[in-house]
Amino acid sequence: MTAKLNVVPFVSVDRMMTLVHHIGIERFLMDLADRLEDDFRRWESFDKTPRVASHSLEGVIELMPTSDGNHYGFKYVNGHPGNTRDGLQTVTAFGLLADVATGYPILLSEMTILTALRTAAMSAVAAKYLAPRGASCMALIGNGAQSEFQAMAFKALLGIRELRLFDIDPAATRKCAANLARHGFRTTICKSSMEAVEGAQIITTVTADKQYATILSDNMVGAGVHINAVGGDCPGKTEVQREVLLRSDIFVEYPPQTRIEGDIQQLPADHPVNELWRVIAGIEPGRRDGRQITLFDSVGFAIEDFSALCYVHERILETGNFDELDLIADPDDPRDLFGMLMRSPAAVAA
Amino acid sequence: MTAKLNVVPFVSVDRMMTLVHHIGIERFLMDLADRLEDDFRRWESFDKTPRVASHSLEGVIELMPTSDGNHYGFKYVNGHPGNTRDGLQTVTAFGLLADVATGYPILLSEMTILTALRTAAMSAVAAKYLAPRGASCMALIGNGAQSEFQAMAFKALLGIRELRLFDIDPAATRKCAANLARHGFRTTICKSSMEAVEGAQIITTVTADKQYATILSDNMVGAGVHINAVGGDCPGKTEVQREVLLRSDIFVEYPPQTRIEGDIQQLPADHPVNELWRVIAGIEPGRRDGRQITLFDSVGFAIEDFSALCYVHERILETGNFDELDLIADPDDPRDLFGMLMRSPAAVAA
Numbered sequence: 001m002t003a004k005l006n007v008v009p010f011v012s013v014d015r016m017m018t019l020v021h022h023i024g025i026e027r028f029l030m031d032l033a034d035r036l037e038d039d040f041r042r043w044e045s046f047d048k049t050p051r052v053a054s055h056s057l058e059g060v061i062e063l064m065p066t067s068d069g070n071h072y073g074f075k076y077v078n079g080h081p082g083n084t085r086d087g088l089q090t091v092t093a094f095g096l097l098a099d100v101a102t103g104y105p106i107l108l109s110e111m112t113i114l115t116a117l118r119t120a121a122m123s124a125v126a127a128k129y130l131a132p133r134g135a136s137c138m139a140l141i142g143n144g145a146q147s148e149f150q151a152m153a154f155k156a157l158l159g160i161r162e163l164r165l166f167d168i169d170p171a172a173t174r175k176c177a178a179n180l181a182r183h184g185f186r187t188t189i190c191k192s193s194m195e196a197v198e199g200a201q202i203i204t205t206v207t208a209d210k211q212y213a214t215i216l217s218d219n220m221v222g223a224g225v226h227i228n229a230v231g232g233d234c235p236g237k238t239e240v241q242r243e244v245l246l247r248s249d250i251f252v253e254y255p256p257q258t259r260i261e262g263d264i265q266q267l268p269a270d271h272p273v274n275e276l277w278r279v280i281a282g283i284e285p286g287r288r289d290g291r292q293i294t295l296f297d298s299v300g301f302a303i304e305d306f307s308a309l310c311y312v313h314e315r316i317l318e319t320g321n322f323d324e325l326d327l328i329a330d331p332d333d334p335r336d337l338f339g340m341l342m343r344s345p346a347a348v349a350a
Numbered sequence: 351m352t353a354k355l356n357v358v359p360f361v362s363v364d365r366m367m368t369l370v371h372h373i374g375i376e377r378f379l380m381d382l383a384d385r386l387e388d389d390f391r392r393w394e395s396f397d398k399t400p401r402v403a404s405h406s407l408e409g410v411i412e413l414m415p416t417s418d419g420n421h422y423g424f425k426y427v428n429g430h431p432g433n434t435r436d437g438l439q440t441v442t443a444f445g446l447l448a449d450v451a452t453g454y455p456i457l458l459s460e461m462t463i464l465t466a467l468r469t470a471a472m473s474a475v476a477a478k479y480l481a482p483r484g485a486s487c488m489a490l491i492g493n494g495a496q497s498e499f500q501a502m503a504f505k506a507l508l509g510i511r512e513l514r515l516f517d518i519d520p521a522a523t524r525k526c527a528a529n530l531a532r533h534g535f536r537t538t539i540c541k542s543s544m545e546a547v548e549g550a551q552i553i554t555t556v557t558a559d560k561q562y563a564t565i566l567s568d569n570m571v572g573a574g575v576h577i578n579a580v581g582g583d584c585p586g587k588t589e590v591q592r593e594v595l596l597r598s599d600i601f602v603e604y605p606p607q608t609r610i611e612g613d614i615q616q617l618p619a620d621h622p623v624n625e626l627w628r629v630i631a632g633i634e635p636g637r638r639d640g641r642q643i644t645l646f647d648s649v650g651f652a653i654e655d656f657s658a659l660c661y662v663h664e665r666i667l668e669t670g671n672f673d674e675l676d677l678i679a680d681p682d683d684p685r686d687l688f689g690m691l692m693r694s695p696a697a698v699a700a
Contacts, residue, residue, distance in 0.1 A: 005438065006363060012676035013356060018696040025691075052402050054417050056450045061422050063413050067404050072411050074426075076446065078453020084684045088355065088452055092678050096426065100406045102438055103428020112679035116687055145681075148688035172685055179688050325675075326362035328442050329462035331495075334434045335522055337466055338498035338529050341375075346368040 006330035009322040011109040011312060019312065019321050020113070026156040032121040033128075033157055035307045040125075043277035045069065046303050050257045058082060060234060066302035072098045073306040075111055079234060081208060090145070090208055091115065097309045107313045108325060111305065116146055118308040119300055120153035122253075123228045126296040127158055127202060129279050129286030130251060131226035135201035136162055141193050141215055142207035142231055143167035143176035150204050150230065151180055158202075163187045166196035167207075194220055205239045206230040218243035226287070227295040232263035240295070242266045248295035251276045251286075253304070262297040273297075356680035359672040361459040361662060369662065369671050370463070376506040382471040383478075383507055385657045390475075393627035395419065396653050400607045408432055410584060416652035422448045423656040425461055429584060431558055440495070440558055441465065447659045457663045458675060461655065466496055468658040469650055470503035472603075473578045476646040477508055477552060479629050479636030480601060481576035485551035486512055491543050491565055492557035492581055493517035493526035500554050500580065501530055508552075513537045516546035517557075544570055555589045556580040568593035576637070577645040582613035590645070592616045598645035601626045601636075603654070612647040623647075 011019070020028050039046075051064045059080030066073060077093035084090055093111035098104060127135075138160050140147055144167070154160040163185050167173045170189075177187045190196040197203050197220050205215045208231060216227065221244050232238040240263045250273045252258040259269055276296070278284040287294055316322045331340035341347070361369070370378050389396075401414040409430030416423060427443035434440055443461035448454060477485075488510045490497055494517070504510035513535050517523045520539075527537045540546040547553050547570050555565045558581060566577065571594050582588040590613045600623045602608040609619055626646070628634040637644055666672045681690035691697070 010675075013679045014676055014694075014696070017691055017694040020691060021694070021696045047404055049402070052399070052413065052415060054397055054415060054422055054450075056417075056419065058451050059453055061417075061448060061450070061453050063402065063415060063424060065402060065404060065413060067406075067411075069406065072404055074413060076424075076448075076455070078448070080451075080453045083452055086452070087684060088454065089679065089681075089684050089687070092454060094455070094677050098411060098426075098428070100404075100411070101408050101430075102433055102436070103409055103411050103430045104438065104442060105426070105444070110677055110679060113687065113691060144685045145687040152688075175683065175686055175689065179686070179692065182692070325360075326364055327444050327460055329363045329439065329460060331439075333525065334437060334439050335494045336525055336529070337439070337463065337495040338502075339525065341367055341370060341463060342529065342532070344364075344367040344371070346364070346371045 006326055006328045007324040008105045008327040009107050009316060010325040011107070011316060011322050013110045013113065015321055015323065016110050016113050019315060019319070022319060022321065023315065025152055029117060029121050029153045029156045032118055032308060032311055033125050035311045036122055036125050036304060037280055039303055039307045040277040040280040043281070048254060051302065064302035064305060066306050067100060070100055071310060072100050073309045075302065075305040077115065095305055095309050097313055104328065107309060109309060109312055114308050114312065116149045118304050119146060119230065119298070120149035122304050123150055123204065123230060123296065123298055124153035124157035126251060126276055127154065127226055127228060130294040130296060131158065132201050132224050132287065132290060136160065137164065137200045138202040138204055139164045139196040139200035141166050141196055141203070141205045143172040144206070144208050146206045146230065147176050148179045150206060151185060152183065154202070155183070155185065160202065161185055164190050164196040164200055166190040166193050200225070202226045202228060204228040204230060207239055213239055214241045215239040216244055217241045221293060223291040223293065225293055227293065228298065229263050229295055230298045232297065233299045234261050235265065238263045238266055245295065248293040249274065251279065251294065251296050253299065253301040257301060258297055258299050261299045264297050356676055356678045357674040358455045358677040359457050359666060360675040361457070361666060361672050363460045363463065365671055365673065366460050366463050369665060369669070372669060372671065373665065375502055379467060379471045379503045379506045382468055382658060382661055383475050385661045386472055386475050386654060387630055389653055389657045390627040390630040393631070398604060401652065414652035414655060416656050417450060420450055421660060422450050423659045425652065425655040427465065445655055445659050447663055454678065457659060459659060459662055464658050464662065466499040468654050469496060469580065469648070470499035472654050473500055473554065473580060473646065473648055474503035474507035476601060476626055477504065477576055477578060480644040480646060481508065482551050482574050482637065482640060486510065487514065487550045488552040488554055489514045489546040489550035491516050491546055491553070491555045493522040494556070494558050496556050496580065497526050498529045500556060501535060502533065504552070505533070505535070510552065511535055514540050514546040514550055516540040516543050550575070552576045552578060554578040554580060557589055561587060563589055564591045565589040566594055567591045571643060573641040573643065575643055577643065578648065579613050579645055580648045582647065583649045584611050585615065588613045588616055595645065598643040599624065601629065601644065601646050603649065603651040607651060608647055608649050611649045614647050
């Protein structure tokens with residue numbers, strides 16, 4: 001807690017970019033991955049609740065709260081696929097961390113960039129346990145805002161340097177390839193998903209349409225691959241054909257949420273899935289053999305945002321890289337809120 | 351929506367105090383009351399969900415979302431009765447308003463002061479429909495942070511100028527009386543709740559203990575009074591003796607929430623209650639006769655915060671009384687979040 005009770009540390013978009021560059025994006029992704037693994041190992045110590053969603057014709061606004069008993073965190077996030085038509089982001093987010101003992105906020109942070117980083121770090125953590133050994137080539141299908149972050153995380157954590165890119169919009173692929181060219185990747189621009197998956201040991205799908213789509217059909221998936229299915233992440237939005245799911249061992253974050261939002265919304269509610277935290281905690285195996293098809297049905301869970309917020313909180317206290325937000329009323333006598341209001345300089349000026 | 355896509359208007363504690371004094375606290379309370387009545391009249395057009403609570407030994411942290419289809423709002427609020435021991439507020443809050451069509455936030459605001467104002471305005475609105483005609487004297491039991499706001503709202507909306515004050519801590523009562531002396535009230539400092547209710551047509555209970563308490567017992571409540579029960583507002587925290595409830599016609603905001611949190615948590619789940627919005631909308635009567643005991647079991651509901659945020663949003667756009675928060679990542683190409691991050695001045699500096 002800061003000494004000034006009214007002040008909440010605030011990490012703006014600018015401050016977040018400064019922090020990422022100060023730490024270095026690959027180091028940042030590796031640190032986040034460590035933090036995610038630590039928190040997934042103590043999964044049972046968290047309050048878990050499916051996100052609180054408010055749906056509209058245009059999209060969804062969600063609140064994602066969780067707590068480990070010491071800290072409480074939540075993220076506000078929207079998903080509006082039509083936004084890009086108007087030059088807006090499909091997904092924007094911010095988050096808050098608070099002290100459970102007092103209820104006082106201790107961090108407000110932008111989370112559009114941070115969510116992109118944590119989603120990518122989470123995918124790479126899952127792949128650490130699930131991808132075939134020695135994987136060197138990843139298909140990256142969907143080359144929008146999340147795609148380069150995925151590539152960077154797989155490079156930082158798994159050493160992936162060969163990428164096969166495809167997007168229905170060639171301009172998106174050109175953007176993605178140009179961005180990644182500066183980071184030591186060998187990229188192949190492909191004309192179809194089918195071409196993209198050729199020779200790839202890891203297939204990442206991260207498309208943005210809010211609809212049932214078949215990005216990955218049954219004939220495209222050979223034995224032994226790991227599928228990192230990121231874009232099937234809300235009701236009505238899937239990427240992977242049902243037949244592929246039936247051939248895969250499926251790993252998820254929080255089953256009650258993934259069954260509603262993930263690619264497995266296509267499967268019966270009792271279809272067996274594996275909880276990723278149990279793999280990371282060493283309770284259950286990840287990949288068992290070289291022929292197994294593994295699939296991480298990523299939808300994003302509140303604990304991942306919590307991990308990211310805690311990491312940012314620690315690092316900004318070290319670096320002083322934050323602004324101060326006058327968010328909390330702090331009367332000298334806590335019972336005298338009215339007196340504070342009435343004696344404020346604003347009253348004198350009015 | 352603001353022209354700068356990355357910027358969210360922010361109303362700090364200082365800005366809120368300036369706004370209240372610019373408008374005038376009584377005018378602010380009357381405007382808020384009008385807004386609350388308007389929104390309660392269109393109650394059925396709102397998404398309603400009980401608040402999302404995270405309980406701990408020390409208190410509770412809650413998120414209270416709602417939407418009318420055009421705007422989405424939520425409040426973060428904590429309740430930590432032990433906080434005052436450490437010089438902290440029992441309740442602090444902030445809130446956000448967003449555009450449903452895009453999911454973009456359009457206002458972030460402190461809500462510690464704003465919640466005190468909207469709670470008081472809500473109580474006064476309920477009393478407009480429920481208190482006996484010509485009420486001139488109010489007992490105010492519990493003289494903490496919310497008490498003066500209640501008094502001001504009852505003055506502004508009902509013309510109440512005579513107050514009978516009691517708190518188990520005489521220092522709280524002295525503070526309350528001193529604050530209100532400047533606002534044209536005649537105050538009587540009482541030695542007990544029993545003494546406070548003598549001759550009062552309205553009884554407001556607004557104590558802060560997180561426990562089952564009996565602030566108002568059966569023998570203290572005569573025919574014809576209106577009870578404004580504000581402090582019984584979370585599980586395990588009540589103020590009014592069960593027998594008083596059984597003699598009263600009870601009015602509530604949102605029954606599913608009030609049955610868990612309000613004084614009526616002492617009653618069976620099927621005990622009849624009246625929904626305040628139906629009274630305000632003219633569907634059902636408020637007070638029917640001079641002998642009836644009416645009780646507003648106030649716990650606070652998300653729609654009230656929504657009303658308050660919409661009011662503040664309108665007024666700050668008129669007055670320019672806000673700061674700009676760099677909360678939303680806004681790349682030139684919405685699919686190029688990575689490029690924005692990598693080409694930012696922070697990257698050059700690093």
